[in-house]
Amino acid sequence: MAAAGTELRRRVTPSRSMIMTLLIVWMVVQVYPIVYLFFTSFKSDAEILNAPFSIPLSPLLDNYWQVLDGGRTNQSFVIFFINSVIVTAGSLVILVTASSLAGYALARGPFPGSGGARQVLLLALAVPVHVLLVPIYFFFGDLGLRNSLIGMMLLYATLGLPFTTILMRAYFLSFPRELEEAARIDGCSRLGAFWRIVVPVSRGAFASMAIVNVGWVWSELFFALVLLDRLGVRTLPLAIAAYKPTTMASETVIGQLFAIMSLTIVPLLIFYFLFQKQIRKGMTAGALK
């Protein structure tokens, strides 16, 4: 690519500077709103109203202390946070495990039912999930899964399965079979071959799948609102919802709302930052090229 680049520079091309300008502009457009979020969280309400888009002049931590203290949520922020971590981690583990197993099988097929299974996954993608709320509420009740972190893990994993399985299948399709074949000749079972050969190499892909899903699992609000009504099991998005303005609200809490939103995003950003190297290697089975 570098060689091609040098060649190209000698020709008339959409100039690199134009591309760079556009990239910079777009980056500002993409990133500024997030910066705005963080800035606002450090401002007092008066400053938010009067100078909404400037840098916080005298950054306050008040909003953060109030939020961490429990403020409007009647429960320490830490508990919400821990619940979210547990649910997210559990969901992702179940999701990646189930989808990689299923995706692998569908990639290595065909076998009776594999085509149908693929169709089912596509169908499942088309389901508008809000309509499932009431049946799931009562079904979970019957199974004792309401107000339970495990219930949420199973639910989130299920919701993410169709998409992730399809992606995993695409990945495994381009995963060269020679290595597994070699292991099987040596007497490994299918599962053994999968576990010992495929999985270690595919860590990048698993990381990608986790990244793709972590955003929505961490911030899922609707099902959590209805299935988790006891305070002790509530996840982070519910804490944010508590700061949402209500119609008969008393005081203004914009600053605290932005503070808790910032606190919610930071783990996602850290997670992404840590895993981005994995992802770069991940999604193409060109890891082996």
Place this chain on the structure above:
Amino acid sequence: MPTEHGHDAPTPAATATHAVARPGRWEAIRQNLHWYAFLAPAFLLLVLFMAYPLYRSFDLSLYRWKGLLPRRFVGLDNFVRLFDDRYFWGALNHTLVFAIAATIGTVGLGLLLALAISRRVPGHSVYRFAFYLPVMLPMTVTAALWVRIYEANYGLLNSALRAIGLGALAQPWLGSVDLSLGSIITVSIWQYCGFPMIVLLAAIEGISEEVHEAATLDGVTEWGRIRMIIVPLIWPVLVSMTVIQLIFSLKVFDLVWVMTKGGPAESSAVLGTYLYRKAFEQQQYGYASAVAVAMFAIIFTVTYLYYRLVQAGGREN
């Protein structure tokens, strides 16, 4: 031992590519038991927590149910009402517009960004990191931010426009029946273009050096390189990205609901918000289930048609 779900038979393609020695059906199943085990966890979850509640919901579309009192069987009445309901058609219209525009926008912009970054401009790793950031944002956060950016009097967008002398362009972005849908589509593109970008970037970078060098030796122009080398080679990925975006855009709910609730005057209402309103604001659960059935059918049809169309087009390439 969970096997097939009962509503799918092996497609002709699957059986056609079976091994040379053609075992009988049951024999084939016995030989592949291990694969069923691989499928088991995923499909167990899907059956329990998606298929079964879905069946209950779709079943409900044949009834009228207000949530608390016993339900009443009405057959296909809900669907007849749906057909005559102009709000449903309006929502459907908006949903299709949203899906097509958002998909073209996200994938198109994602492709452009991926092409740009793949040229290894200075700072490309920073760009790659930054452009995926908004994808990770929770929907409620995005909506809360953008409502403030779009506010007509003192929001960021209009203030910025006025500051650079383009005040005439300042509009009530979310407050106008003509602009509300477009404004929301823009936010969707803003948030999600990073996802196709990352995937397409990986695909583009997977194109081997030799191909590029051969093309350069043949004297290809920049644009030609893109059109004749890169795009055909990443075509499958492009197609799957488009389909994925299409499906998710057809299902959109959170973004629209939190930003405008489908307003003003239902000008930005989509099927997802329409379903939510019917079910949870008006307690017409049976009717909402009919909407869900319609949504499901529409999404599935659109994606199926798309796949067919694209596969045909792809083969021509």
Place this chain on the structure above:
Amino acid sequence: MNSKCVTLLSLTAMLLASVIALPASAADVINLRMTALAGNSGVGTKAAIDAWNKANPDIQVNVEVQSDETTWQATAPTTMFASSDGPDLSWWWCSPAFQYKNMIAANMLVALDDLYKDGMYPQGTVNYFTEPNGHKYGVNTDVVWTPYVYYNKEIFAKLGLEPPKTWDELYAVSDKVRAAGYQPMATLYDYGMVNHLPDAIMMRSWTEDEYNALMVNWSPDAPADTLKYKWTDPDGVRIFAKLKEMVDKGFTADGFAGFTDPEVPKSLFISGKAAMFQDGSWSSGGALSKAAKFDLGYFYYPPIQEKRYGPVGSWVPNCFIAFADRPNVEAAKKVIAFLSSKDGAIAYAKASGLTIGRKDIPADIIKSLMSPLTAQVVQDVADQGAPPLFESQVPPEILTELKQSVGDVLTGGATPEQAAERMQEAYERARQGG
């Protein structure tokens, strides 16, 4: 031997007795779960419950404040209230639009008749809570009224403006305000513009007979003499025409239809960019004034007809309810009895800043609980009356239809005549069983 046996036996007996008695004393504490809404009412509920818990160690109530108002409103009756392990009692809105009637019909609520004593509540409130079968299933917590137009006294003084008494004056005020670079009136679109504002216009355009009739004649059981009033009558069309006029003449802030986040219009007012802010009586408490840092007052929308029967509408459905299918119904009733008692009501009002619904609290106590502005609000209501709000009587479909019709008129998508026809058609549908 004998004495030893006796001692042993009596020791064993005492041991057995204490073991048997232990679970009994542990079972003496009844734990109840109560749900409440975040915000003023939740704060008030918690304060009252704290008082109860201190005084009643044998019945302890845990208040669970709900995060998201709209989702809770929409989903609770069908989910958490309907399941047998749901809360024992709750704060709620006892009106048709919030499934209250449906819950009664499904036998989910406990009758609270014996909690109503003579003279506790105004007759209007008692009538509201009395069902056709004669029973009452909720007790009122507080009363609120809406809409009020809060205004920035500093801006008005600067521009030499007085609160308007006629519609022409209102438009003159908004013109002057705009000319000086401010936005006139900002309010939340969903509740303010398409719900509470029409409420105000309805009770100005209709006669009292029309108002009372059209609030109920959507129902199949409506009295026959109410059926002669229709939305499509001139007084009904005038409602939509007036709303359109308000927008056309520039009274509403630019981009008003995009104010979907309640904080946005409020911030416009508080930061001095909009001169007026329409909201309910719950904002007359201290919080708005404190945040505003300028002196604020309120005025009412001007009258249309000569005869006024109230400048604002009242909302009495805020209530406490207890659920029937639970293990400790009697205990829950006791708690609600306290909450509706004078002490409970005062504790609630003090913490929440909302106005007590009971009419037998001494005036000096009432005054001490309120901000001056709220006291003025209450005085006005006592002097001028306040009919019940439209949405306290109508089912969700009708309310939605109204909001959609108004939205169409406000944004130019329908004429007033078309909107009135749609409302009438919705009423016909509802009368035929929907």
